[in-house]
Amino acid sequence: MKDTVMNNHRQTESQDMAVKQAPKFSIRNMDRKTNPRKDFYQYAAGGWIRTHPVPADRSRWGSFSEVYEWNLVLLRNIVEQCASDKVAPKGSEERLVGDFYRSAMDTKRIEALRFAPVEDLWRLVENISSSEELVTSIPKLHSSGLFPFYNSYSKADDKNSSVYAYFLGQGGLSLPDREYYLSDNFLTLRKQYEAHVKRTLAMKGIPPKEASKSAKAVLAIETALAKSSRTRTELRDREKNYNRMGMAALESRYQNLAPLSYLEGIGVRGAAYVVVGQPEFFDSLASLVKKGELDGWKGYLCWQVLNSFAPFLHREIELENFDFFQRKVQGQAKLEPRWKRAVEAVDSMIGEALGKLYVRKHFPEEARRRASVLVDDLRLVFRERLAALPWMAEATRKSALAKFEAFTVKIGHPEKFRDYSTLEIRPDDFAGNVLRSSSFEFHRLTARVGSPVDRKEWFMTPPTVNAYFEETTNEIVFPAGILQPSFFDPEMDDAVNYGSIGVVIGHEITHGYDDQGRHYDAQGNLKDWWTLADAKEFGKRARAVVKAYSAQEALPGKYVNGELTLGENIADLGGVSIAYEALERRLEQEPAKRRPIDGMTPEQRFFVSHAQTWRLTIRPREAERLLTIDPHSPGKVRGTLPVVNHPAFDEAFPPDPRGKRLGRVEPKIGVW
Numbered sequence: 001m002k003d004t005v006m007n008n009h010r011q012t013e014s015q016d017m018a019v020k021q022a023p024k025f026s027i028r029n030m031d032r033k034t035n036p037r038k039d040f041y042q043y044a045a046g047g048w049i050r051t052h053p054v055p056a057d058r059s060r061w062g063s064f065s066e067v068y069e070w071n072l073v074l075l076r077n078i079v080e081q082c083a084s085d086k087v088a089p090k091g092s093e094e095r096l097v098g099d100f101y102r103s104a105m106d107t108k109r110i111e112a113l114r115f116a117p118v119e120d121l122w123r124l125v126e127n128i129s130s131s132e133e134l135v136t137s138i139p140k141l142h143s144s145g146l147f148p149f150y151n152s153y154s155k156a157d158d159k160n161s162s163v164y165a166y167f168l169g170q171g172g173l174s175l176p177d178r179e180y181y182l183s184d185n186f187l188t189l190r191k192q193y194e195a196h197v198k199r200t201l202a203m204k205g206i207p208p209k210e211a212s213k214s215a216k217a218v219l220a221i222e223t224a225l226a227k228s229s230r231t232r233t234e235l236r237d238r239e240k241n242y243n244r245m246g247m248a249a250l251e252s253r254y255q256n257l258a259p260l261s262y263l264e265g266i267g268v269r270g271a272a273y274v275v276v277g278q279p280e281f282f283d284s285l286a287s288l289v290k291k292g293e294l295d296g297w298k299g300y301l302c303w304q305v306l307n308s309f310a311p312f313l314h315r316e317i318e319l320e321n322f323d324f325f326q327r328k329v330q331g332q333a334k335l336e337p338r339w340k341r342a343v344e345a346v347d348s349m350i351g352e353a354l355g356k357l358y359v360r361k362h363f364p365e366e367a368r369r370r371a372s373v374l375v376d377d378l379r380l381v382f383r384e385r386l387a388a389l390p391w392m393a394e395a396t397r398k399s400a401l402a403k404f405e406a407f408t409v410k411i412g413h414p415e416k417f418r419d420y421s422t423l424e425i426r427p428d429d430f431a432g433n434v435l436r437s438s439s440f441e442f443h444r445l446t447a448r449v450g451s452p453v454d455r456k457e458w459f460m461t462p463p464t465v466n467a468y469f470e471e472t473t474n475e476i477v478f479p480a481g482i483l484q485p486s487f488f489d490p491e492m493d494d495a496v497n498y499g500s501i502g503v504v505i506g507h508e509i510t511h512g513y514d515d516q517g518r519h520y521d522a523q524g525n526l527k528d529w530w531t532l533a534d535a536k537e538f539g540k541r542a543r544a545v546v547k548a549y550s551a552q553e554a555l556p557g558k559y560v561n562g563e564l565t566l567g568e569n570i571a572d573l574g575g576v577s578i579a580y581e582a583l584e585r586r587l588e589q590e591p592a593k594r595r596p597i598d599g600m601t602p603e604q605r606f607f608v609s610h611a612q613t614w615r616l617t618i619r620p621r622e623a624e625r626l627l628t629i630d631p632h633s634p635g636k637v638r639g640t641l642p643v644v645n646h647p648a649f650d651e652a653f654p655p656d657p658r659g660k661r662l663g664r665v666e667p668k669i670g671v672w
Helices: 002-016 040-051 063-083 093-105 107-113 116-126 131-136 138-143 184-203 208-227 247-253 259-266 279-291 294-312 315-330 338-362 365-388 394-406 430-446 494-511 532-550 566-589 602-613 620-629 635-644
Strands: 060-062 150-157 160-170 244-246 273-276 408-412 468-470 475-479 553-555 616-618
Touching: 040 602, 040 635, 060 063, 063 093, 063 338, 093 338, 093 430, 107 315, 107 430, 116 138, 116 294, 116 430, 131 138, 131 259, 131 279, 131 294, 138 259, 138 294, 138 430, 150 279, 150 430, 160 279, 184 208, 184 294, 184 315, 208 279, 208 294, 244 247, 247 259, 247 273, 247 279, 259 430, 294 315, 294 430, 315 620, 338 430, 365 394, 365 408, 365 475, 365 494, 365 566, 468 494, 475 494, 494 566, 494 602, 532 566, 532 635, 553 620, 566 602, 566 635, 602 635, 616 620, 616 635
Parallel strands: 160 273, 408 475
Antiparallel strands: 060 616, 150 160, 244 273, 468 475
């Protein structure tokens, strides 16, 4: 029966695949009728933008989307092969992946179960009879993968990066950001949200009047939490968001939240302290819990249970969840085909099991070797810049170079994959698999508090189309998923590869020295190693970046938040600058490569390749959401400003020889 279910989905949904082959850099993506000095982004990517509207099942579409979509096709082949394997041993990656996927595709079973997978959590909340029981329910809910009230997690201690500490942070919101509760721009959406909460609760059998009352309570509680939450810009200050508290002080200050009982309940034992990110948020939360009506809080927790698991339950609640969070919030027109959502769930929940199979099939050792060459080229450029930077004093430079020498790089996949053999995955319990996987991961993280940090751990799965810099381990990480066309293409010339994956590499290197990364030392500790004069000089340059990006209009009358996006903007500017210099050095070493291709010089192809990396079409609601929450600038800004800001841009795309002004080129900005 389950094989038939999967076959039926293959027949009915195959036409929904938006990518039939790996995407590639192409001059067909360009609009060469546009003057590059008037609108470089349109010049470099206008042809693609014209022919690639956002697919119905997406809220945005770009180069990352295309590679991600191609990866889904590759992963689908893997999971379906695993699902058809009748002899894979229990606990093996093949069995875990196959059973998880089968459970996600068995819609008949999902419809029959309805709310059964969350009934235990539902009864836990319904049976709460006092404010004390309200608070003591939180460890169980957090351990199950949903996070009402606040967020909690373990990670390397920012000021003692050799050990894991436990962190408590603001949270408890369902909408994308505090601004969605407080800004008049989202007034209509808040009304739609309240109606959505009411309908969802009613699906569970809550009488209409009670559902309506609970929906109002949910919005009121989350609005109160939003008011006491720091803005995303304020959250970027690592020092102000590091507040270490001993256990006695924690219990005394937040006794209404019973923090010691909470830590005991989630399995954090023997810790001498926790790090509280936003103490005033917890002050407010403790007061709200003490003063609030119990029925209102129970309604809030009931909503949290349903909202967290709605995408994994039966069709009615799944579609209701999609209609609000994807259609109304992000503007997405159509739900993704089920096979895509199933693959995404497997990657999200047991990603290193799936990743191990993915790497075995799609990431040869040669790909890692070639990526390492690129990384080494860019590291050399950045190190030499640190050594010669004219505005940096020797005391600061010594520490900067020490940090750089301690820098590590991870490429492709972990050396040792995560062991999921003790995790129970059933072929007939999709939402239950999600719950057990979430609980497995939560307890894996809480159990390590106080232990030495595992510096071999990865925070992205191997198929992920992304990369990251981690401050506490002082490392850059490039999963296998991003080391493929169109980001990294062995068939393309160096100019294209340096303009795409080369810039990504330079971007991540620069993060170690952006406005946040620069506060961490060689060992990954939050520590001030800058002279006062150098810190002021950095601040001066950073303010110029804020000013330039804040002038970029992303939507009519709405501009980029230059402070929120500062770190990513510094990394974008640095990435382009470093990768360009690395390309020039490579061309000097191999002069035969300095030849025109498709009528463009290597330098022109470098800049065009970079802009095509950020090609994007996007729905207005999604653009507004990202402008509110995303620490990255919009695609057009990322593809344009670092290019026209580069000193070599005028040489690559010279002004009209008659001296006619062809468009504004930004003043040169940057830190590195």
